[in-house]
Amino acid sequence: MxxxxxxxxxxxxxxxxxxxxxxxxxxxxxxxxxxxxxxEEAAVRLGYAPTPSAVSLASGRTRTIGLLxxxxxxxxxxxxxxxxxxxxxLAGFDALLYSxxxxxxxxxxxxxxxxxxxxxxxxxxxGMTMTASEVALLESLGVPLVYVGSGPxxxxxxxxxxxxxxxxxxxxxxxxxxxxxxxxxxxPEQRTPWATEVCRARGYRDAMRAAGLPDxxxxxxxxxxxxxxxxxxxxxxxxxxxxxxxxxxxxxEMAFGALEVLRxxxxxxxxxxxxxxxxxxxxGDLIGLTTVAQDAVALGGAAAGLMLEMITGAPVDxxxxxxxxxxxxxxxxxx
Amino acid sequence: MxxxxxxxxxxxxxxxxxxxxxxxxxxxxxxxxxxxxxxEEAAVRLGYAPTPSAVSLASGRTRTIGLLxxxxxxxxxxxxxxxxxxxxxLAGFDALLYSxxxxxxxxxxxxxxxxxxxxxxxxxxxGMTMTASEVALLESLGVPLVYVGSGPxxxxxxxxxxxxxxxxxxxxxxxxxxxxxxxxxxxPEQRTPWATEVCRARGYRDAMRAAGLPDxxxxxxxxxxxxxxxxxxxxxxxxxxxxxxxxxxxxxEMAFGALEVLRxxxxxxxxxxxxxxxxxxxxGDLIGLTTVAQDAVALGGAAAGLMLEMITGAPVDxxxxxxxxxxxxxxxxxx
DNA sequence: ATCGTCAATGTAAGCGCTTACGGTCGCTCG
DNA sequence: CGAGCGACCGTAAGCGCTTACATTGACGAT
Numbered sequence: 001m002x003x004x005x006x007x008x009x010x011x012x013x014x015x016x017x018x019x020x021x022x023x024x025x026x027x028x029x030x031x032x033x034x035x036x037x038x039x040e041e042a043a044v045r046l047g048y049a050p051t052p053s054a055v056s057l058a059s060g061r062t063r064t065i066g067l068l069x070x071x072x073x074x075x076x077x078x079x080x081x082x083x084x085x086x087x088x089x090l091a092g093f094d095a096l097l098y099s100x101x102x103x104x105x106x107x108x109x110x111x112x113x114x115x116x117x118x119x120x121x122x123x124x125x126x127g128m129t130m131t132a133s134e135v136a137l138l139e140s141l142g143v144p145l146v147y148v149g150s151g152p153x154x155x156x157x158x159x160x161x162x163x164x165x166x167x168x169x170x171x172x173x174x175x176x177x178x179x180x181x182x183x184x185x186x187x188p189e190q191r192t193p194w195a196t197e198v199c200r201a202r203g204y205r206d207a208m209r210a211a212g213l214p215d216x217x218x219x220x221x222x223x224x225x226x227x228x229x230x231x232x233x234x235x236x237x238x239x240x241x242x243x244x245x246x247x248x249x250x251x252x253e254m255a256f257g258a259l260e261v262l263r264x265x266x267x268x269x270x271x272x273x274x275x276x277x278x279x280x281x282x283x284g285d286l287i288g289l290t291t292v293a294q295d296a297v298a299l300g301g302a303a304a305g306l307m308l309e310m311i312t313g314a315p316v317d318x319x320x321x322x323x324x325x326x327x328x329x330x331x332x333x334x335x
Numbered sequence: 336m337x338x339x340x341x342x343x344x345x346x347x348x349x350x351x352x353x354x355x356x357x358x359x360x361x362x363x364x365x366x367x368x369x370x371x372x373x374x375e376e377a378a379v380r381l382g383y384a385p386t387p388s389a390v391s392l393a394s395g396r397t398r399t400i401g402l403l404x405x406x407x408x409x410x411x412x413x414x415x416x417x418x419x420x421x422x423x424x425l426a427g428f429d430a431l432l433y434s435x436x437x438x439x440x441x442x443x444x445x446x447x448x449x450x451x452x453x454x455x456x457x458x459x460x461x462g463m464t465m466t467a468s469e470v471a472l473l474e475s476l477g478v479p480l481v482y483v484g485s486g487p488x489x490x491x492x493x494x495x496x497x498x499x500x501x502x503x504x505x506x507x508x509x510x511x512x513x514x515x516x517x518x519x520x521x522x523p524e525q526r527t528p529w530a531t532e533v534c535r536a537r538g539y540r541d542a543m544r545a546a547g548l549p550d551x552x553x554x555x556x557x558x559x560x561x562x563x564x565x566x567x568x569x570x571x572x573x574x575x576x577x578x579x580x581x582x583x584x585x586x587x588e589m590a591f592g593a594l595e596v597l598r599x600x601x602x603x604x605x606x607x608x609x610x611x612x613x614x615x616x617x618x619g620d621l622i623g624l625t626t627v628a629q630d631a632v633a634l635g636g637a638a639a640g641l642m643l644e645m646i647t648g649a650p651v652d653x654x655x656x657x658x659x660x661x662x663x664x665x666x667x668x669x670x
Numbered sequence: 671a672t673c674g675t676c677a678a679t680g681t682a683a684g685c686g687c688t689t690a691c692g693g694t695c696g697c698t699c700g
Numbered sequence: 701c702g703a704g705c706g707a708c709c710g711t712a713a714g715c716g717c718t719t720a721c722a723t724t725g726a727c728g729a730t
Contacts, residue, residue: 004453006686017710022688030708051453053397054686056388057715067432072417073632078408085407085434094450097402097432099420115429118339118386227617260621282562283618286595297408341716352680357718365678389716392685 005046014042025050064094065307066120068138069128072099074226075253075281076127076296080148083300084124091308096120113137122307124148126300129195144310148303150196156310158303158320160294162196165324166203169248169276169292172326174211177335178246178274181208184233184258185250186225197225200250200278219244223254230257238265245335246274252281252291259287259331274332280325288330294322340381349377360385399429400642401455403473404463407434409561410588410616411462411631415483418635419459426643431455448472457642459483461635464530479645483638485531491645493638493655495629497531500659501538504583504611504627507661509546512670513581513609516543519568519593520585521560532560535585535613554579558589565592573600580670581609587616587626594622594666609667615660623665629657 010025011018016039024031024039031039042048056062065088069077085095096119113134116123120143127149130138135152138145144156151157173181183204186197205215221236223229230249234257237244249255255277262269269275277284280293299322309316345360346353351374359366359374366374377383391397400423404412420430431454448469451458455478462484465473470487473480479491486492508516518539521532540550556571558564565584569592572579584590590612594604602608612619615628634657644651 008686018687019689019711020709023709026688032708035708049449049452051392051686053388053391053453054715055688057386057392057717058686058688060688060715062388064431072407072420073410073413075408078413081432082406082408082434085432086436089433089450094454095432096399097416097420097430098424099417101421114384115424117384118388119429227621256618256621283591283622286562286591286622287618343716353717354681354719355679358679361718367678370678386716389685390718392687393716393718395685395718 004051005048007048007050009046010039010043010048013046014039062119062121063092064096064120065304066096066098066116066123067126068098068100068116068123069126070100072097074127075279076149076251079296080126080300080303083297083302084126084148084304085300087301087304088308091304093121093304093308113141116141121311122146124300124303124307125151126303127196129191129197131190132192144307146303146307146310148299150194150199152192152194153319156306156316156318158299158306158322160299160322160324162199163203163206165278165292165294166200166248166250167207168203168324168326169278170204170207172276172290172292172328172332173246173248173274174207176246176274176332179211179213179335180219180241180243181246181248182219182221182237182241182244183248183250184221184223184230184237184254186229187222197250204248223257225251225254227253227257227260230254231261232257234258234261238262238267244273246332247276249275249277252277252279252284252289255289255291255331256281256283256287259289269331270333274335276332278324280327284327284329290329290332291327292324293327294324298322339386340383342383342385344381345374345378345383348381349374397454397456398427399431399455400639401431401433401451401458402461403433403435403451403458404461405435407432409462410614411484411586414631415461415635415638418632418637419461419483419639420635422636422639423643426639428456428639428643448476451476456646457481459635459638459642460486461638462531464526464532466525467527479642481638481642481645483634485529485534487527487529488654491641491651491653493634493641493657495634495657495659497534498538498541500613500627500629501535501583501585502542503538503659503661504613505539505542507611507625507627507663507667508581508583508609509542511581511609511667514546514548514670515554515576515578516581516583517554517556517572517576517579518583518585519556519558519565519572519589521564522557532585539583558592560586560589562588562592562595565589566596567592569593569596573597573602579608581667582611584610584612587612587614587619587624590624590626590666591616591618591622594624604666605668609670611667613659615662619662619664625664625667626662627659628662629659633657 007018007021011021021039024036071077088095122144125147147155147157149159185201188197188201191198218240221233223233247258249258255275267273277289277291284291306316342353342356346356356374359371406412423430457479460482482490482492484494520536523532523536526533553575556568558568584593590610597604604610612624612626619626641651
């Protein structure tokens with residue numbers, strides 16, 4: 001194991017001062033081209049690489065972005081993280097992963113954001129509905145923030161139009177002649193108005209109203225944004241609504257849960273009930289789930305891009321909205 | 336935004352030297368209990384938190400673990416990462432995520448491991464078959480290494496017995512009376528002997544031989560360890576083997592791909608062909624895929640635990656093997 | 671009373687960089 | 701021909717901690 005080579009070693013080898021090495025290697029001006037060449041040559045020859053912590057301490061920058069996420073193994077999150085990671089690496093930035101297992105949304109333990117302090121140059125909030133106080137806490141870190149998936153309107157965010165997305169899903173069902181359409185979504189209580197849960201619920205309601213259908217609370221069921229949440233909500237819905245002919249689930253994973261319940265109860269899909277989800281989960285294809293797809297990887301990548309621009313001080317779009325696409329598959333049909 | 340409070344501020348507030356603050360806050364000996372109390376009180380009051388880069392620079396430790404992984408959005412990886420992340424956070428460690436999109440395995444671009452140098456106290460290699468030279472490079476980092484999923488025998492690793500796993504899957508099919516059992520696995524070429532691809536292929540072969548069946552190269556098809564890889568391999572298999580009655584796929588995701596192909600071609604499952612996968616993917620339940628399940632989250636968590644022990648210098652098991660479990664579902668039946 | 675001992679602190683030298691500031695030198699310009 | 705000006709580079713002061721080593725008392729032993 002070769003012993004560590006520092007910036008002074010390079011300086012000595014190149015016959016210049018450490019300051020010049022620093023400038024030369026970082027491409028700063030005020031360095032003669034011939035000198036820079038010589039320094040770079042020496043650096044390569046010695047296999048020099050700056051010590052990150054020393055750079056951070058001296059410069060105040062970490063070249064690291066924090067990824068704040070409630071889960072890493074869920075579809076949206078893992079894909080968005082993947083996209084962000086790639087983009088960050090390309091720019092020479094590192095990704096610090098902070099996954100907070102958020103239990104019950106109500107009694108959720110306060111996130112210890114202090115672990116981020118002075119650790120990152122910016123943070124990407126991935127698919128996480130934060131409370132107002134959490135947002136304030138985040139802002140107190142004093143670094144750029146980008147919200148992926150959903151975020152406060154006044155913040156920089158990269159997302160799809162959740163209202164339109166749910167409306168599209170619902171409209172698809174309406175177009176097929178359904179009217180008794182149940183909605184399976186995330187718990188809207190204690191949510192800020194911009195939460196995905198809230199927006200998608202609104203999209204559903206908007207579509208129903210626009211079709212002249214009355215608001216019917218029986219058609220609404222909630223659960224956590226995952227398969228099991230979808231299961232519970234579906235059970236509720238089936239027990240409450242006898243003439244249900246369709247379900248729009250706010251995520252594919254919830255839809256999968258609903259499909260399970262339907263199958264267990266012998267309710268054929270799309271024979272008796274049509275189901276549409278939201279996300280564009282890879283396995284939706286195999287399962288034959290009609291869905292409104294979004295490109296989570298691209299969202300993550302775009303968010304990372306924005307973040308990098310913000311760090312360099314460039315002005316950025318405060319609100320980047322990605323398109324969604326209805327993917328018709330076997331789980332929906334005319335009523 | 337309150338201005339940053341440093342260790343000296345705490346020292347002043349507590350009426351001691353910075354050295355004492357450092358010792359007191361880190362629980363080192365040689366600090367009178369009353370002093371420690373006073374220092375802690377002051378630290379809390381001022382909202383002091385040490386600057387990570389300063390700590391790293393001075394101590395040489397980063398309290399950060401690098402997670403090396405080829406993908407984050409695939410089942411095994413996202414789950415293992417999730418498990419590792421949680422365990423690390425509990426210990427106050429950060430997780431630096433390095434996701435390398437490995438393209439073609441043959442011409443894979445050399446991983447730039449230098450980004451890890453002096454950045455991490457250890458690295459977890461998650462579900463990644465590394466070449467001998469990559470392993471050597473990793474070792475040159477001079478930090479503890481733990482391999483999750485598969486790794487060189489002489490290294491510390493946390494994994495399932497891949498040979499036994501594939502054997503179990505195959506045996507299940509044999510027990511059901513199948514003999515024309517195709518195997519869908521990852522490309523075994525250019526792999527080290529301990530690669531998951533190689534071991535699972537061996538498990539399949541062992542089971543077949545043990546059942547007295549001849550080696551039949553026609554029954555082997557390869558692809559990447561994901562859905563599309565499963566698709567291609569399945570297509571190959573179907574075109575080559577007319578009397579195929581069962582398939583063992585080396586991952587659930589590959590099995591899903593195979594199921595798609597079978598369905599597209601009108602081959603009923605398990606009517607004409609039985610399929611068994613490996614992993615325990617959440618959606619295997621919905622899809623009804625028989626599989627040999629492993630607990631990826633637990634693997635990740637255990638690996639993180641080992642890592643932490645290694646960092647503190649404790650001796651650890653060099654080889655932690657987790658159990659697997661056959662989960663019978665609708666995709667397999669008696670021939 | 672004297673000395674070693676040991677617990678509890680303080681002192682200060684780094685850790686490996688960045689960067690404000692100063693200095694040199696060769697030119698241009700009035 | 702001297703002042704002024706850039707271009708280029710070196711000096712050195714940190715950045716905010718950790719830690720080897722020195723220091724100080726208090727105390728029991730001699």
